[in-house]
Amino acid sequence: MLNTSHDNSTPILDALDCGIIVLGYQRQVTAWNAWIAAASNIRTTEATGKSMEELFPGRPLGPILVAVNEALEAGASSLLTPTLHPALLGLRTRAGQPLIHSISIRPIGAIGAYECLIQISDVTGAMRREAVLRQRQNARYDAVMESAAEAILTLDDTGAIQGANSAAEVLFEIDKASLAGQPSARLFVEGDRWSQLHDASRSGQQIVHREVSVKRRNGSTRHLEASISRWSGGAKQFTTAFLRDVTDRLSSQLKLKTLNETLEQRVADATGERDMIWRVSQDLFVVTDFGLKCQSVNPAWTEHLGLDESEVEGKAFEDFVHPEDVAAVTRLSLSDSRVVVRDLDLRMRANDGRFIWYSWQFMPRNNQYYAAGRDINVRRNLEDQLRQSQKMEAVGQLTGGIAHDFNNMLGVVISGLNLIQRRVDRGESGVHQLIAAATEGAHKAAMLTQRLLAFSRQQPLSPESLDVGRMVQDMSELLRRTLGEHVTLNTVVQSDDGAVLADPSQLENVLVNLAVNARDAMPQGGTLTIETSALLVDQSVAADHGISPGPYVLIAVRDTGSGMSAEVLERAFEPFFTTKGVGKGTGLGLSQVFGFVKQSGGYVNIDSKLGVGTTISIWLPRHNGPADGARRANSQDVANGKPEELILVVEDEASVRQLTMQMLEDLDYSVISAENGVEGLRILEDRGDVSLLLTDVVMPGMNGREFADAAVELRPDLRVLFTSGYARDAIVRNGIIDPNVQLLQKPATLQALAQKVRLVLDN
């Protein structure tokens, strides 16, 4: 179909694969090619001469008409795209599908006499392809975007939002359409910080897990972790921000943190409590290492023992323990098994030298002992009192038994003396037998009291340096007689076993005692072996046995007798415990041994098996001084005095004073007497010829020691001999007599008196 003014070009126009419409100055169609005729379903003949409004009634022709005006009036060219102007003309493809088209509108002809060319291009294929591609891409993209729990924002370079997912809608409480184009910074509480993050991301920095926050409409704050990365879409740069809501996580972290902080507080409180207990406790607390070196102590040490922390810390625990209790402590420190120790009673040494009983609990933990000591002094004192009263009770019980024996002995003495008296009165002689019997009875009684004293450890000892081996050999004859012919005595003695410092008569007593016991244990006969040897006691053994370490002399007395049962063994050292028949033994033998050995700083042990025999081991500390010559033979000779040797006897007990004077006179000494120290001093002032002062120790008023001191001051050359039956008095220290003091034990035989007086006068 042809337009008259375009005759020549009509075939060309119809052949074009695009729509051509030409409008004349009056906006009427002057050309309409085949393509537009097909697409619009308006034939050329119908279109020609009509306006666009007439041809496309109801279509949104505004933009086209504007463009046509611009073209006709100002020569301007315009482009209308289907993206902004979809289906402008409502065209169809040959298949009847909507035909997507773009339109360009240009002036044609000479300037000032324009016609308007409208060119329509089919972009359906391209648009469809793009749409499919985009749809597919969008589907994937949307799947990711929309399923993400994180809010995702895509921003342009200005920070304006160009894209947002559904999670962002929820987070920001703004729909996507309203989010689009908004400056993103205003969504965040810290807008400036957000802008900085955005700028950093734009400059290529990787923004990962930065904290930002959002205020919600309800006033709550959501904490977000933002990761931002940039990308380019065509010529433009974008950034995409992933915002993860970490409010819940942060609040759990906060809770955890709070919990931790309060935990610290609780621990601090508990620690404070313990610290307070540590400080206010009346019990002694100490932390030591496993060697029992004190690491820290509580203030109770200062309060109760007067020991400052600085005096205790770093020192050995045993330094503050009574020497007799050290053994138990040492056992603990040497033990490999770190066990809980309960109720370990120890005497703790206070700064003023007192000892106070504490009951200790030791708890091993983390290479340390945690120990607490409770003051049990009251309890221990009560226990001591109880023991004492038990002892007194025992003594009371004993008294009955002893009284019986003692009465027997006294009976012998008294009746003997009565008989002697009668015979002497009658002028008869032949009293020797009676005298001998009375004397024996008196000796037995003296022995008994000796043993009692030894048991009570109040027996005064006069230690000398003794060669034990030599003494054993010296005694062997005596012992053989004691043992009888059924028992063989073996002595195994080394010459260099060393000396001990001990009271010789007591040690003799001990050996005789043990020999008698052995003999009684071997009624059918057997062998008694007395062996001496040197022994070196180290620290741990010493601790175990409650003695000091160092060299010892061991005296072992071994029999092949019946042995002891465990129960007997357990009670062997108990005073008055005896397995012997009534009248055969006092039960004081072994306890006397025990008392003596302990008093001498030694140790005694019984090793016994029923039917095999018993070994009693006595350890006595070795003495380095030279041994004092051989023990004087137990001579029956009586050393007499001379009449010119004047002896002053001071004794408050008249009968004893009388008897002593008679004995001394019998020994040819000259004797004068005084009832007490004061009278004695007066006599000494009057008479300058007194050679020896024989004084009792225990006297009312001025005691023997004070009197003797005063007497020696008056007469420096005066010899002094004390006499006492009782050790707990002024001349004795710790049960041991001063080496310079001469003591005669009461009751004394005539021989003992004679020897001692002679000894003192001659020295």
Next chain:
Amino acid sequence: MITPADLVLEELERDALTELVNIAVSRAAKNLREMVGRQVFLSVPRINLVGRQQAIDILDEREMDRLVAVHQVFEGDITGRALLIFPEERSLELVRAVAGPDHSLEDIIDLEQEALAETGNIILNSCLATIANLLRRSLRVSLPEVIRGTGTDFFNLAPPPLPGEVVLFLYINFTVKDNDITGYIAMLMDMPSLAVLKGLLCEFIERIGGTDK
């Protein structure tokens, strides 16, 4: 030889041109409104006549980022190029403003080229047509083309510029959907075209002044 200095527009001429341009952009705004279905405000507060290099310097100084421009050639009594120039980063907002809110970012990116071309086309056509109309001269204007780059790129398009070319530099403000976008309209002309424009402006002023007088 005519130099730009000789051709500096008189204050009156400049005022007249500013008025002309404002009439033109209000027409463009009307056309845009018709296209996008919402209010679009356009205004031209200032006009400068500058040398080509000066125009490049102004853009370099004022705009740090890359620029996007819609380019059209006009021919007639006055011949030259018209450029509508935006900072590239604002272009998406402009596109979103004219294309509507229902498009995804991907759509917007895809649409950008066409939307910019159409939008620029309308604004530039309106300006050129209005000026031509009021000056009673006819121009032929080419189809729009989108180009990206810097001021230097825009003012050195092929064929190579002739010495003494001047730029009529218009500052233009768009307000679309609460967004203020500042851009530029640059009309690059040779000397003869500027001389013609100046002459036409004088005629225009005389006409108006004549009626006043």
